[in-house]
Amino acid sequence: QQQVKQSPQSLIVQKGGISIINCAYENTAFDYxxxxxxxxxxxxxxxxxxxxxxxxxxxxxxxISFNKSAKQFSxxxxxxxxGDSATYxxxxxxxxxxxxxLVFGTGTRLLVSP
Amino acid sequence: xxxxTQSSRYLVKRTGEKVFLECxxxxxxxxxxxxxxxxxxxxxxxxxxxxxxxxxxxxxxxGYSVSREKKERFSLILESASTNQTSMYxxxxxxxxxxxxxxxxDGTRLSIL
Numbered sequence: 001q002q003q004v005k006q007s008p009q010s011l012i013v014q015k016g017g018i019s020i021i022n023c024a025y026e027n028t029a030f031d032y033x034x035x036x037x038x039x040x041x042x043x044x045x046x047x048x049x050x051x052x053x054x055x056x057x058x059x060x061x062x063x064i065s066f067n068k069s070a071k072q073f074s075x076x077x078x079x080x081x082x083g084d085s086a087t088y089x090x091x092x093x094x095x096x097x098x099x100x101x102l103v104f105g106t107g108t109r110l111l112v113s114p
Numbered sequence: 115x116x117x118x119t120q121s122s123r124y125l126v127k128r129t130g131e132k133v134f135l136e137c138x139x140x141x142x143x144x145x146x147x148x149x150x151x152x153x154x155x156x157x158x159x160x161x162x163x164x165x166x167x168x169x170x171x172x173x174x175x176x177g178y179s180v181s182r183e184k185k186e187r188f189s190l191i192l193e194s195a196s197t198n199q200t201s202m203y204x205x206x207x208x209x210x211x212x213x214x215x216x217x218x219x220d221g222t223r224l225s226i227l
Contacts, residue, residue, distance in 0.1 A: 006156070034215070043118070043204055043218030044157070089156060098210040099145045099164055101172070104156040 004092050006105025013112050019077040021108045023090035026071065030092040032100060035064065035075050038087045038107075047088070048075075080112045117141070118219035120205050126225045133192040135222050137205030143217075144210035146188035148172075148180060151202040151221070163188055164210065195226045 005024045013019045023033075034049035050057045050064040050073065057064045063076040077084055088108045093100040121136035139146065147162040149172075159172030161180040169180050177199060181189040188207075192199055202223050206216040 009154070032213070041220065043206070043220050045218065046215035049215075095212040097212060099162070099208065100212065100214075100216065101159065101162070102157075102216065103173075104149075104158070106154055106156040 004090060004103050004105045006090050006108060008108060009106070010109045011111070013077075013080045013110065015080065015082060015112055015114055017080050017112075019075075019080045019084065019110055019112070021075045021088055021090070021110070022072065023074065023092075023105050024070075024072045025092050025103075027092070027094075028071070029094050030103075032093045032095045033064070033066065033073050034091050034093075034100075034102070035062075036089045036091060036104075038089065040086075044089060077110075080110075082112045082114050085110055085112050118205055118207055118217050120203075120219040120222045122222050123220070124223050124225075126227060127192075127195050128227055129195060129197060131192075131195045131226075133195045133224070133226075135190040135192075135203055135205075135224070137188045137190070137207075137219060138186055139188075139205075139207040139217070140186065141207060141209075141217070142185065143207035144185070145208045145216075146182065147206040147208075147216060148178075148188065148190045149204045149206065150174070151204055157204065160190065197226050200224060200226045 036044035037047040038044040066073045090105040091102040148160040149157040163182040205219045
């Protein structure tokens, strides 16, 4: 019940295209869903996050879509650029008083071809 | 700027050795975390700490222990290293707040021979 399933494992998108990464969870107690971006040789960094009281959150070219009834959420990268090539991790957490105990997906390696 | 520093980028140790991985953050964060990252498995939480001398088990604590004697420093200890502990280890920190992001170091790639 603590798992977060992520797909696809890898993705190749042409420059200017839309990249879509999907995640699904089982634990309905999760109430915080962040996406982290990781470049080679670097640690992950928070990209965007959503709470389940909204169905969509947009920050620039990055959008999270959230479907509470289906227990699914996805990351959409519009107008994908070669600089977006990285590994993306979805995660889920039950928000405690002072910390997030994140459960991560298995990651998606995105390559945006020029 | 936020900075989480892991003492080694690469480390090679032998089976049975006691291994120390060190992490220091300069942001006065209350929370610190240790993860391991393996291909196809994502990041898995080993231990975390929300205060000096406090620690909580994560999802895969077996074979590991931690130490937090000072607020800025969080150490991961492999009591008797085994080959299945060969991995990338990531340290993170965050403020004591439910909606603050975790800030990660760049990782230590540990090989146990």
